Amino acid sequence: MRPLSFHIETFGCQMNDRDSEIMTQLLAEFCRPAPGLLEADIVMINTCSIRQKAEQKAFSLLGTLKQLKKRRPEMIIGVAGCVAQQEGAKLLARLPYVDLVLGTQNIYKLPELIAEIKSSRRRQTAVSQSADFEIPPYLPDLRRGPAYKRFVTIMQGCNNFCTYCVVPYTRGREVSRKMTDILAEIRHLTSHGVKEITLLGQNVNSYGHDLSRQVDFSTLLRETAAVEGLKRLRFTTSNPKDLNDDLIQCFAELDILCPHFHLPVQSGSNNVLKRMNRHYTIEHYRDRVAALRAARPDIALTTDIIIGFPGETEEDFQATMDLVREIRYHGAYSFKYSDRPQARSAAFGDKVSEVVKSERLSILQEEINRIAAERNKEYVGQVQEVMVEGKSRHSPGQWSGRAAANHIVNFTGNKSLRPGDLVDIMITEACLHSLRGQYD
Numbered sequence: 001m002r003p004l005s006f007h008i009e010t011f012g013c014q015m016n017d018r019d020s021e022i023m024t025q026l027l028a029e030f031c032r033p034a035p036g037l038l039e040a041d042i043v044m045i046n047t048c049s050i051r052q053k054a055e056q057k058a059f060s061l062l063g064t065l066k067q068l069k070k071r072r073p074e075m076i077i078g079v080a081g082c083v084a085q086q087e088g089a090k091l092l093a094r095l096p097y098v099d100l101v102l103g104t105q106n107i108y109k110l111p112e113l114i115a116e117i118k119s120s121r122r123r124q125t126a127v128s129q130s131a132d133f134e135i136p137p138y139l140p141d142l143r144r145g146p147a148y149k150r151f152v153t154i155m156q157g158c159n160n161f162c163t164y165c166v167v168p169y170t171r172g173r174e175v176s177r178k179m180t181d182i183l184a185e186i187r188h189l190t191s192h193g194v195k196e197i198t199l200l201g202q203n204v205n206s207y208g209h210d211l212s213r214q215v216d217f218s219t220l221l222r223e224t225a226a227v228e229g230l231k232r233l234r235f236t237t238s239n240p241k242d243l244n245d246d247l248i249q250c251f252a253e254l255d256i257l258c259p260h261f262h263l264p265v266q267s268g269s270n271n272v273l274k275r276m277n278r279h280y281t282i283e284h285y286r287d288r289v290a291a292l293r294a295a296r297p298d299i300a301l302t303t304d305i306i307i308g309f310p311g312e313t314e315e316d317f318q319a320t321m322d323l324v325r326e327i328r329y330h331g332a333y334s335f336k337y338s339d340r341p342q343a344r345s346a347a348f349g350d351k352v353s354e355v356v357k358s359e360r361l362s363i364l365q366e367e368i369n370r371i372a373a374e375r376n377k378e379y380v381g382q383v384q385e386v387m388v389e390g391k392s393r394h395s396p397g398q399w400s401g402r403a404a405a406n407h408i409v410n411f412t413g414n415k416s417l418r419p420g421d422l423v424d425i426m427i428t429e430a431c432l433h434s435l436r437g438q439y440d
């Protein structure tokens with residue numbers, strides 16, 4: 001019998017990317033990758049529900065699959081990720097052509113669930129969440145994906161309950177992986193040539209608080225930085241309220257910790273931060289930024305901002321604009337607020353109209369881009385160490401890679417290079433979202 005083929009479509013954050021890697025590895029044990037979604041016997045959609053727009057993207061793809069299944073009724077369609085967790089069995093009722101709903105703590109059950117669907121033709125839902133959940137040790141398969149840089153999950157879930165956020169519901173409470181498991185995974189990766197690791201978690205600053213042998217995130221960073229063969233270390237994401245001096249000290253101490261910090265501020269107004277339940281003030285945020293810059297003067301700061309949170313006044317919005325001008329971020333992601341099921345702010349009154357949200361967002365994004373372009377110009381004339389990713393997709397004949405502060409650098413040069421090589425590049429030009437340079 002011909003082996004089944006599979007295809008996974010992934011939306012959302014790096015956590016979902018990593019989960020899709022794991023699902024790929026699990027499916028590849030008994031299936032082969034399909035050339036594309038249209039040809040696959042098993043299609044998994046790994047969904048995101050952080051904002052309404054993200055959720056809509058998943059549902060629109062599912063609509064396409066409905067048509068496909070009419071022509072190929074034997075195909076298996078699975079929904080994984082945050083929409084699956086949020087909706088559970090309701091999804092099966094709403095989408096009669098879906099065979100499997102796979103929650104965020106259940107991805108390891110994928111092979112047995114597929115086998116069950118095949119043998120019984122009964123649709124399956126696996127969305128259980130438990131406070132005792134442990135992320136199983138799982139060594140990544142290095143035959144798939146990039147050979148030089150990888151993500152390593154250190155924790156899942158979040159206990160912060162920011163009022164706008166669905167994550168504590170879709171990803172559950174914070175669960176940290178044992179440090180020994182994390183380090184074993186990292187050593188496995190570096191012993192196979194991986195040079196850059198990004199430690200992943202929704203709230204990495206709280207790493208270890210739930211473990212019986214208490215360790216903290218700074219300890220994990222120091223231990224990881226000491227792993228032989230590792231050249232670059234990154235992490236994401238942090239909450240400013242838990243950004244302590246010891247973590248900031250790591251930026252002064254650890255050369256391989258890249259000078260980039262993604263520090264979501266969400267709003268420049270203390271009134272809004274309070275209603276978001278963020279547990280810090282703008283004064284605290286400023287103080288943390290100053291400490292980071294003192295520890296590592298070349299650090300590039302990026303952030304997330306939500307526009308139009310319920311009750312956001314023109315004055316609140318101006319406070320966000322003032323903060324953006326003051327911090328001068330190297331880059332920022334900004335989003336229009338959207339109600340999420342279960343999130344507390346969905347029930348808040350005083351909603352900001354779509355028109356006002358759109359207006360404020362475009363004013364903000366213009367300022368963010370103006371400042372990012374100025375920031376990029378500061379690199380012109382400097383030599384930056386770049387990790388080669390491959391041939392540039394947009395500029396034929398050029399190479400592409402990433403600087404330590406995470407900028408994409410496109411560069412010319414005749415030498416033969418391989419992904420993962422570290423090269424010194426003279427930066428010659430700044431664009432809005434990338435830098436250009438010369439290698440000789």
Ligand code: 5AD
Nearest residue numbers: 050164165264304305335336337338
């Ligand atoms: N509406 C808009 N943006 C949101 N984010 C999280 N929840 C919402 C929401 N309900 C944004 C935050 C977060 C980023 C990942 O997504 O800025 O940091």
Ligand code: SF4
Nearest residue numbers: 158160161162165167
């Ligand atoms: Fe959501 Fe807040 Fe947790 Fe981030 S810290 S995942 S925004 S609840």
